[in-house]
Amino acid sequence: MDKPVLFSRYDAASAVSLSTLSIQLLEQQKKTWPQLTSGYASLEGIRLREIACDGFSVRMQFNPGRLVSSSAKVDPKSIAARKCFLCRENLPLEQQGVLYGTETLVLCNPAPIFNEHYTLSNTEHTPQSLRDRIELFLDLAKDLAPHFSVFYNGPKCGASAPDHMHFQASPMNMMPIETDVCQPERREVLRTMGSVTMLRAAKLGREVLVLESTHREELSIELAAAITAMQRLENVDEEPKINVICSYADGAWRVIIFPRAKHRPDVFFEEGDKKVMISPASVDIGGLVITPLEKDFHRVDAALIQSIFREVSVPREFIHSIVEAL
Numbered sequence: 001m002d003k004p005v006l007f008s009r010y011d012a013a014s015a016v017s018l019s020t021l022s023i024q025l026l027e028q029q030k031k032t033w034p035q036l037t038s039g040y041a042s043l044e045g046i047r048l049r050e051i052a053c054d055g056f057s058v059r060m061q062f063n064p065g066r067l068v069s070s071s072a073k074v075d076p077k078s079i080a081a082r083k084c085f086l087c088r089e090n091l092p093l094e095q096q097g098v099l100y101g102t103e104t105l106v107l108c109n110p111a112p113i114f115n116e117h118y119t120l121s122n123t124e125h126t127p128q129s130l131r132d133r134i135e136l137f138l139d140l141a142k143d144l145a146p147h148f149s150v151f152y153n154g155p156k157c158g159a160s161a162p163d164h165m166h167f168q169a170s171p172m173n174m175m176p177i178e179t180d181v182c183q184p185e186r187r188e189v190l191r192t193m194g195s196v197t198m199l200r201a202a203k204l205g206r207e208v209l210v211l212e213s214t215h216r217e218e219l220s221i222e223l224a225a226a227i228t229a230m231q232r233l234e235n236v237d238e239e240p241k242i243n244v245i246c247s248y249a250d251g252a253w254r255v256i257i258f259p260r261a262k263h264r265p266d267v268f269f270e271e272g273d274k275k276v277m278i279s280p281a282s283v284d285i286g287g288l289v290i291t292p293l294e295k296d297f298h299r300v301d302a303a304l305i306q307s308i309f310r311e312v313s314v315p316r317e318f319i320h321s322i323v324e325a326l
């Protein structure tokens with residue numbers, strides 16, 4: 001492997017944890033990769049605002065560094081016309097990574113949303129698909145604990161490189177949903193299968209299915225079955241529209257699934273002053289709503305957040321139908 005230069009490797013025999021190696025990578029890259037240095041410098045200028053909605057809250061983040069990502073054209077024609085920014089031969093010269101196992105590179109994200117934000121990119125140019133890599137997803141979450149959660153944006157649901165398989169990692173519990181789903185009053189248990197508990201997280205203004213388990217293989221089977229069920233309900237051949245966040249703590253995985261009705265809300269496609277630059281992917285639907293435009297940061301209110309969440313989320317019956325189909 002010539003590019004990127006390997007910062008380090010991680011495998012089951014490694015003496016240092018993957019989360020520690022990732023933190024060391026970020027420290028080194030901030031010193032040696034100017035684009036990353038300025039990406040993190042601009043993160044210091046972000047602003048945050050809590051918006052209390054009906055039964056839940058979101059945090060708005062004004063982050064001008066995300067303009068390219070939020071406004072990215074992700075239709076097949078535009079994707080085919082651009083150079084893939086996750087392919088090794090196109091990575092900046094200064095970029096280094098931690099090789100995880102044989103097919104995943106931990107890379108620093110140069111347009112961060114979090115104080116530590118990584119892209120976990122496949123070493124090959126292969127399409128975004130969760131079903132083929134569920135166990136990898138669970139393993140990454142376990143090996144990046146206790147510092148990080150791992151998340152996935154479906155190819156039609158916010159992935160800015162739908163043609164190149166990647167996950168992302170963020171500091172654990174930085175998305176409000178990660179703590180929301182732990183509140184007992186929201187936890188509506190729908191079914192238990194072996195070690196796997198399936199529940200709907202209620203009163204969140206969008207539909208959320210949660211799978212929890214201590215058992216990697218059983219969880220992997222049920223997550224694959226849930227994806228198949230969503231695919232049938234959506235009546236599509238390709239992967240259903242999903243965002244998924246996974247974390248590992250106290251010996252158990254928690255997988256938070258957002259089945260989506262659509263990617264971008266209608267207000268995103270309005271012209272002129274009516275346009276609102278919110279393009280929801282995992283982080284946003286997870287309750288940390290990013291906008292790269294200051295005017296949107298100030299004018300977005302609870303009513304608009306609730307309306308966007310309703311519009312891009314599936315109806316409540318959809319969650320019950322998934323669980324019944326398992």
Ligand SMILES: [Zn+2]
Pocket residue numbers: 084085086087088124125126163164
């Ligand atoms: Zn690629």
